[in-house]
Amino acid sequence: MIMNKKIAIIPIVIIIAIIGAVSQMNIDETTETETVEIETVEEVEAMITIPVKAARPACGPHPECYIPSYYVTKLDEPVIWKNEDSAFHSVTSGSYGEPDGMFDSGHMDPYGTFSYKFEETGMHPYYCTLHPWMAGNIKVER
Numbered sequence: 001m002i003m004n005k006k007i008a009i010i011p012i013v014i015i016i017a018i019i020g021a022v023s024q025m026n027i028d029e030t031t032e033t034e035t036v037e038i039e040t041v042e043e044v045e046a047m048i049t050i051p052v053k054a055a056r057p058a059c060g061p062h063p064e065c066y067i068p069s070y071y072v073t074k075l076d077e078p079v080i081w082k083n084e085d086s087a088f089h090s091v092t093s094g095s096y097g098e099p100d101g102m103f104d105s106g107h108m109d110p111y112g113t114f115s116y117k118f119e120e121t122g123m124h125p126y127y128c129t130l131h132p133w134m135a136g137n138i139k140v141e142r
């Protein structure tokens with residue numbers, strides 16, 4: 001009877017060791033994949049970010065709904081916005097209820113980006129079609 005118990009225990013120990021090794025491998029693979037994703041996100045250097053909780057009235061804890069809400073650029077240099085919130089937002093030229101038709105990102109996915117190259121100098125106001133309190137200005141210089 002004692003011999004039989006030993007024979008049964010040895011395979012169980014081997015199985016536990018194999019399971020341990022396989023799950024360790026899975027953890028390593030997951031870690032590598034996550035690292036690659038983070039690097040890809042950082043490649044897009046946005047000039048203007050939509051902060052977390054921008055969907056809350058007055059943008060929650062933030063003094064600005066687009067950071068910065070006033071940005072100066074040059075003609076033909078693309079401006080990139082990035083949505084860092086977990087909600088949809090838009091970057092739409094004009095003011096709330098009065099889009100001027102120059103540009104419109106549509107509903108930007110969480111962590112999505114939008115870029116626009118200005119071809120006219122001057123002040124260009126924009127807003128979010130989903131949240132009336134979100135507004136910003138781009139000044140375009142020669």
Ligand SMILES: [Cu+2]
Nearest residue numbers: 089128130131
């Ligand atoms: Cu919004």
